[in-house]
Amino acid sequence: MSRGSVPAALCLVVMLVGSRLCQQLRAFAGRPPCRLTPRPRALATRAMKFSKFAQFLEEASQISGPGSRHRRIQRILTLFEAVRSTEEMKLVLKLMLCDLDKINVGHALLLAAADEMGLKSTKKPAEKLAQWLSRGDVPDVGEGWQRLLKKEGTAGTVEDWNLQQVWEALEKISEIQSEGAVQKRTQLVGKLATGCGRKEPAGGKFICRIMYGKGLGIGANKKTVAKAFAKQRLVPNGERLLEMLEVNPDIDRVLESLEGDCQALAQLWSPITPACAQPSRSVEEVMQKIHTKGKSMNWRAEWKYDGERLQIHADKKSKQVRLFSRNLNNVTGRFPQVLDAMITDKHNFENIILDAEVVAVDGDRILPFQILSRRPRQAQGRTKQQDVADVAFFVFDCLFVDGESILHQPLKERRSRVWKVLSKSDQIRIAEGQAFTDAKELQVALGKSIRASTEGLILKNLDSPYEPGVRTAEWLKLKKDYLDSSLSDSIDAVAVGVRRGNGQRSSVYGSFLLAVRSKGSSGHCKFQTICAVGTGLTNQVLNDLYELCQPLVSDSGVVPDFLDATSAGSKGWMWIKDFWKAPVMEITAADLTESSVHSCGLGHLENSTAIGLRFPRVLRLRPDKGPEQATTTEQVVSMYNDQPQIKSVRRSTKGSGKPKAEPMTKRMAKPEAGLKRNMMRMGMAVVTMFPLRRVRRLGKGEAHLRRGLWDLLTAEVRLMPEKDESPQSPETIPEEKRSWASVFEHFREKGENSETNSASSDLKAFRSFARRAHQLLERQQQRAIQSRRAALHESSLRTERLSLALAEAEELEDLLKQVEPSSKVSESDVERLSGWSTSASSTRASGVSGASGSSGAASQPVQLLSGWEGEDVEARQKLGLLQSAMSQAAGELRSGLLRLSKDSPKELSEDFPGILATFLPQLAQSCADAMQVGEDDWATAEACLLEALAQTSQMTMTLEPADPDFCMPDLDHSTLFTEMPGVQLLEEQRDQRALQKLLERIEALSQRFQSEAPPPVPEAARGQGLKGLKVQTLRSAKLDELEGQVQRLVEENQALEERLEQERARVESPPLGWASFSKRYPFQP
DNA sequence: CCCTGAGCATC
């Protein structure tokens, strides 16, 4: 039944009809002509309608409870019994298993398609649908479609497509490409929905889920469907379906085969479903599993490479190679370098199927998964200029050799067979491993593998056959992140955002955006996102977290200001208003990776990226912790740097250190001079802007450029010749001093060697790269300026408000002094104060919204005071934190600036005596001076700094770009530098100081009250209001005055209000507060 | 021309 047997006439038909029908027609070709019945028209009348199909599915989905599995299978069986032909059975199976071609239809398009269904009963269907989803009224898009279609009713004649029509529509959708594709697809999807769902709304649901491709949501997927299929009678040998699919994923072919020879043999060019390994959590568990298995103690521990699974099919004579991914996709085009290595004459096989892992490598070094995944996905010509990395196949099994399947042979024999015929090379390697018998050996092997940057071990029974598609107990995976010992890898992170769940989780939050604490450069407690997490949580926890978080989420959609988030990392979240109430979770992960989505560690890593987590999951809640006790960014960064993969890269670049680069010469050719200058600026911009900026937008193009720049910086180590080694100076160039100079030097040499100015393609590439990088930086700077302007404005407003608040607080304090001449406050006073203040706020709330203060009653200082009486250790800790962070900030900035000046490479300053000699040192010095002055006098400091900046900007202006291609943009440098973080810090510190003073006073006041220990405010006293009191005494008069004061506070001082609200809530511990979780989820170390 | 969003692939 090979392709070759397709009659020419049919081929013609195929071409005419369209490629999508190709497979089916090919299927017909292999069988006697009489099997071609029923004819299409006859088929159409008797064909199963989608509505009927959907009814079966709907019934199956409603089955639950004891014995549901079996009953569900029975139900599906009745569906199969209703099928009339093999052709139809193919459709049924493919639809049920969502076995479609790539159709490029996802969540967004399914939503949009609601507008294309011609619905009469709903105004804006897509909008409505989105609303339902966001409120959790409907668990998924499919259910939403069903609801929309149900409203339409079935009055009149409505469309009801049969399965064949549906399939053809799906094929059509998959063919849509290029301009206008999205619109066309949307329309077709809409029509399809009508065809499937008008008669029977559930049909809409199922066609939607089929297109979405993640299962029908009826509690029956491949395995269950196969069990039902085993019992049906239309197609013979149904019980062998799975077995056949394991060696041939094409359902059409398999059904034909079931009717025919029914051979379930592995074949060359047809992918075999790969075997998987069972997870194991410890060496002990593994040993136990092995022993209880009994018989065989013949096990092998193999490195678990961190790459992609690859099945290699090769035929020597025809010189053909085909590669299949873990999901049986053909990925031959993605690894051109390795194809040749598979068909050399050195191999001793005619043909072969290998099981392997493909990994990015640098010589003998194994590179992280992330590098591998950066390779192009599309078929590339074999003549590519530059690849992201070299690649190697680590072969660990052999399934087929010289026309014969060897799946049934024990691993031992498969291995010995393949090593006999396979010739090793740089591209084709053998998976490292060793036999082991006891726990000790295993432990040693594990340590070794992890040090080699693998994920851990795969343990294999050498006596076991290859079991395609099975999570077999003969293979055990022992991953490093499962190990209990990796306790250091657990992170305590704060939930700062939530997202509603889908499907069965639509009634709760399905995932949480987590952040770690950054005790960054300002006293503000900032959090940086590190991952989202939605697994590891039980239903109980999910429900409780929903209760807890619901009142905390803001409806504004604005990222809260305690959070650093990149733009990509802040999409689609509902934010938690104040982090003091946010839950803390202990999480773990397999790896820490570079991230362009999360913000954790921005500015801490030398290559200017942030950190994210691979495979994050919740270990448990930590109600014993508040957000202020979360893991810090610094801790995460050091965890990142401690990883074997990272260390190994470090070692390799450090190890080949070289003597100091020679100063750049003046004999540099003209074009390069311009280039150099511009690159110098770029470099300066990178060095000065990047590490200090707090929030950075990270995009794809940007990521590439950043990596490019970083590569240039680090490449010098390898680029520079190692001659001239002076043993006198064992000092290698430290990482911080990797200089742009040597990069230029390298490219200059390249340029000179290539005779003509423009002939060097390297130089050309570099030029275009430089230009792009330059443009990018320019844009970034513009953006930075704008956002800094906005921030500064905001900041000054805030400062103003704070100082106002401060003044009022002082007044308040004075007044209070008068109120309590004997420095004692009577119980009734406190009572009144509290009652009065609540009254004030509730009056205000009702005045504004008419509701009972759903946005949280505005709190007030007085209330705070009474709230603070409790022993709130955490509040004090927080204050301490703020203070220490404050004092740190100045020091940090100073030393940062000084470091900046030292970092500037000497060779550069020699080359540009007029510029660098004064530029950086002076800037740094001025800044540092300003900081010192600033301790006492912020205004002077700022002026000082601004002047310094103005000077430097003038100097910068004197640089004349020699190369017209690289004109420095007309930036207003004084503005540019004024907007630098240093200035921002000043502003923030001013805020901080104001705030700190305020807090100090409040603290003092609260201490005064503390000695009183007044009783809690009785309910009756609340809401009474000051006006209801008899105002007789002097005290009461003063209280009247106080009312005026505080009401102004309430109205004018939003910032303060929020702050105080946080404090209040913290002390009050509301009914479902985070602290109360301790009871339900007690912490056990 | 560049950036973004959606879809899909890998893990």
Next chain:
DNA sequence: TTCGGAC
């Protein structure tokens, strides 16, 4: 990929 729930 990881994890929890239902059977």
Next chain:
DNA sequence: GTCCGAAGATGCTCAGGG
């Protein structure tokens, strides 16, 4: 133990909007 369906990060490619 099996099966299903929740959930994650990253990176590439394409179409569409400015």
